[in-house]
Amino acid sequence: MTRSEENYIKAIYHLSKADKKAVATNTIAEQMQTKPSSVTDMLKRLSEKALINYIKYQGATLTDEGTKTALSIIRKHRLWEVFLVEKLHFSWDEVHVLAEQLEHIKSEKLVDRLDQHLGFPEFDPHGDPIPSKLGVFAETTKKLLHELAVKSRGRCVGVKDSSSTFLKFLDKIQIALGDEITVLDKEEFDGSMLIQIKERSFRISNQITTNLYIRMI
Amino acid sequence: MTRSEENYIKAIYHLSKADKKAVATNTIAEQMQTKPSSVTDMLKRLSEKALINYIKYQGATLTDEGTKTALSIIRKHRLWEVFLVEKLHFSWDEVHVLAEQLEHIKSEKLVDRLDQHLGFPEFDPHGDPIPSKLGVFAETTKKLLHELAVKSRGRCVGVKDSSSTFLKFLDKIQIALGDEITVLDKEEFDGSMLIQIKERSFRISNQITTNLYIRMI
DNA sequence: ATATATTTTTAGTCTTATCTAAATATACGT
């Protein structure tokens, strides 16, 4: 498998996650920042390798083999992200780009050793589940904060808007990745919430609650 | 820089290390397992990028920029090797192939963090020195065991013949990477040596002494 | 239902990195 093939497989996986329908050529092109004609070329190649089901003008779906491949790449990506954050102390918003390179390193033994070294983590720094060697992984329980009910409790695992202004703002009001959050009150009028982090409780705006991912505890 | 360009630069560096003369096209082809014509193509490209000095029919030498590039790749290679051995507990004979992939990961920050994480090691698991960020590194003091004088002392850092039969034999007679060795006696007749490792002293053959690398302490 | 807009594919070109075969330059032996 070439690096490019792997990237297409990954893209198709992510795009077909939401709805199970075949993924359109243009959709892939947009995701991959390439031209539709390049995508068509690649879809033919992947189809020949039996990694996708491809019907002209109808888009593509992953075969079982393709799904297996996608999960293996995602497993590597997320394990490297954990490594970068936990061991090399990168911040969780800078690891994605690096993991995009590291995910293509070819060695099953390396991935397994890394997994072990990290203590078999189930989630990456963004709260996304890490597929096991066999391709099984936890159902994603990640929710936006504003979806939580009053009195529910979760751990802050990621942001939707990863702009640096937002990240800096979170830092300023002292919300960090990994913090446990309890919802004390929800205000219907403006969507704001009264939350508790550690011993502090304070009110945060709708702009924050709709951009902060929480994993239920 | 493409991966292939990096590999050529590295090859030229290693080949011109011994003697300072220009490296021949065929020599590079052999090292890289490619055809001389492919090498010629690449030499032209690298020359245009000012990474090598190349004169037709006369071979290539690295420019300052090329040397800097080579050292940066070697730094990454050796740091990853240390990581694989120290943190993921790979054996020192299986890390080279993996490091050949990892050395191409592009991120200065990652390398520096890795360096720090490993405690700024000066040598890789094979006893080769690790260039610093600025490209300086310890003079290689690695010697073959049979070059050592009686009473000298060193640490076992590598093997010349990395065949698995030799590695297994070393294991059998309980010589491991990192062991401190003292030369107690040298026998001119057969080249054998009486050595001491920890509390044990025993005699080893010429075949071993000419294939075991030692770094002086 | 038919014209128009959009999506997708095809055809042909480009770059990188490789190859083979042929041509040319350098080196070696007597």
Add this chain to the structure above:
DNA sequence: ACGTATATTTAGATAAGACTAAAAATATAT
């Protein structure tokens, strides 16, 4: 020094992966 052997380069081809422009298929609107 001269012919042969070896080393190196050139020329032309191939494959992956991208592109542009044009053609074809599908979707949409009135």
